[in-house]
Amino acid sequence: MWAYDLKKPYLSWMKGRIIMTNLIWNREMECMPRRDLEALQLTRLRALVDYCDRNVEFYHKRLAAAGVTADKIKTLSDIQYIPYTTKSDLRDTYPFGMFSVPVKDIVRIHASSGTTGNPTVVGYTREDMENWSEQVARVVTAAGANDQSVVQICFGYGMFTGALGLHYGLEKIGASVVPTSSGNTEKQLKFMRDFGTDTIVATPSYCLYLAEAARELSDEFPLESYGLKLGLLGSEGCTPEMRDQIEQRWGNGFFATDNYGMSELNGPGLSGECRERNGLHINEDHFLCEVINSQTLEVLDRGETGELVVTALTKRGIPMLRYRTRDITWIDYDACKCGRTMARMHKIIGRSDDMLKIRGVNVFPSQVESALIGVTEISPHYQLVVRRQGFADTLEVRVELIDGGLLERYAELEALQKRIHDQIKSILGIEITVSLVEPKSIERFTGKAQRVVDLRGK
Numbered sequence: 001m002w003a004y005d006l007k008k009p010y011l012s013w014m015k016g017r018i019i020m021t022n023l024i025w026n027r028e029m030e031c032m033p034r035r036d037l038e039a040l041q042l043t044r045l046r047a048l049v050d051y052c053d054r055n056v057e058f059y060h061k062r063l064a065a066a067g068v069t070a071d072k073i074k075t076l077s078d079i080q081y082i083p084y085t086t087k088s089d090l091r092d093t094y095p096f097g098m099f100s101v102p103v104k105d106i107v108r109i110h111a112s113s114g115t116t117g118n119p120t121v122v123g124y125t126r127e128d129m130e131n132w133s134e135q136v137a138r139v140v141t142a143a144g145a146n147d148q149s150v151v152q153i154c155f156g157y158g159m160f161t162g163a164l165g166l167h168y169g170l171e172k173i174g175a176s177v178v179p180t181s182s183g184n185t186e187k188q189l190k191f192m193r194d195f196g197t198d199t200i201v202a203t204p205s206y207c208l209y210l211a212e213a214a215r216e217l218s219d220e221f222p223l224e225s226y227g228l229k230l231g232l233l234g235s236e237g238c239t240p241e242m243r244d245q246i247e248q249r250w251g252n253g254f255f256a257t258d259n260y261g262m263s264e265l266n267g268p269g270l271s272g273e274c275r276e277r278n279g280l281h282i283n284e285d286h287f288l289c290e291v292i293n294s295q296t297l298e299v300l301d302r303g304e305t306g307e308l309v310v311t312a313l314t315k316r317g318i319p320m321l322r323y324r325t326r327d328i329t330w331i332d333y334d335a336c337k338c339g340r341t342m343a344r345m346h347k348i349i350g351r352s353d354d355m356l357k358i359r360g361v362n363v364f365p366s367q368v369e370s371a372l373i374g375v376t377e378i379s380p381h382y383q384l385v386v387r388r389q390g391f392a393d394t395l396e397v398r399v400e401l402i403d404g405g406l407l408e409r410y411a412e413l414e415a416l417q418k419r420i421h422d423q424i425k426s427i428l429g430i431e432i433t434v435s436l437v438e439p440k441s442i443e444r445f446t447g448k449a450q451r452v453v454d455l456r457g458k
Contacts, residue, residue: 136169
């Protein structure tokens with residue numbers, strides 16, 4: 001497989017200036033004509049169905065019950081006859097019931113935390129590891145990383161796939177990787193300054209927190225002492241408003257991109273933004289994506305918004321047919337200005353299982369975030385507290401002030417509270433309560449930020 005030569009950069013206009021960058025890692029695959037790409041997907045789908053039928057007892061039974069064989073897959077639309085796979089299926093077959101090969105042929109095992117039951121366990125063959133690194137190499141190259149990059153990974157290393165997945169992909173393109181893991185903010189900033197880190201891997205909330213901490217040290221270490229230019233952000237949602245705020249806080253031309261994946265589908269590398277930031281390019285030669293109605297389970301037409309379902313076409317250690325991600329998005333199949341022909345998924349709007357239903361209205365945390373960002377008197381840290389009073393659910397939005405002195409200026413506080421309340425209500429269409437709290441009183445997270453506190457069962 002031919003990969004784009006990193007030694008031959010080309011010129012591109014970005015943010016009103018010319019920069020030297022390499023935007024495409026594997027031009028042969030990422031710019032493949034749509035007809036050829038879909039033919040490849042069909043060939044791989046048929047092979048995958050046969051592989052699952054022969055090697056995974058779970059899928060053998062599921063496919064037999066549905067009357068599906070590889071020979072019956074004539075077109076890509078025939079995927080609709082294959083049953084869905086869910087997270088519960090992985091938990092019910094814990095630990096290795098979904099594996100297609102003996103454990104001796106597995107070179108890596110990852111697992112979820114298992115806080116709500118058995119962990120979901122995933123295994124990787126050597127072929128899986130090579131494919132995973134290839135997928136991540138494409139995503140990080142599209143964002144602007146290359147063999148000159150010094151990349152600090154602030155994800156926690158361990159059973160979580162994010163850190164090691166990006167680590168191997170970044171090494172594949174020749175970047176210098178600094179595996180600091182999560183936490184220890186003071187040391188993170190020291191390494192950024194001393195090592196000349198120009199790229200960061202982190203959750204959006206932790207990247208923002210690092211920017212705040214750097215600004216607090218600005219008298220001793222001005223922001224100009226940091227060479228940070230690129231953010232490879234993931235593991236939690238990031239609205240465009242949140243992204244803009246992160247870029248403004250770091251300054252110096254910092255450019256943040258979003259990438260997407262989950263352990264059941266390898267990890268990071270399923271999709272990622274290019275410099276156009278007009279959706280996340282899906283590695284479609286490895287992943288076949290659908291969008292369905294979460295309630296009826298019907299496949300939606302192209303361009304409609306619903307739950308993302310993914311079939312991992314090349315995953316072998318633990319193959320995955322029509323995995324329900326629970327993430328809400330839509331897919332754009334038009335070619336991108338960057339030259340890639342692979343479809344782009346919209347930023348995740350929310351999760352079907354994280355969606356709050358308040359008095360009959362669907363509420364996603366990202367909707368509240370969009371309303372809050374841009375209010376200059378508050379920080380980007382917030383919490384949604386859900387309670388049940390009588391027979392009705394209530395929503396309290398806890399918002400952190402930047403200036404604690406405002407708590408003593410009642411008229412200003414009341415005016416700010418009303419402004420935020422009206423802004424959120426206009427988006428959600430329901431009555432909510434807004435509480436303004438002291439600076440730094442809302443917990444910061446080095447991993448995924450926990451935005452929702454659901455007290456309805458307490």
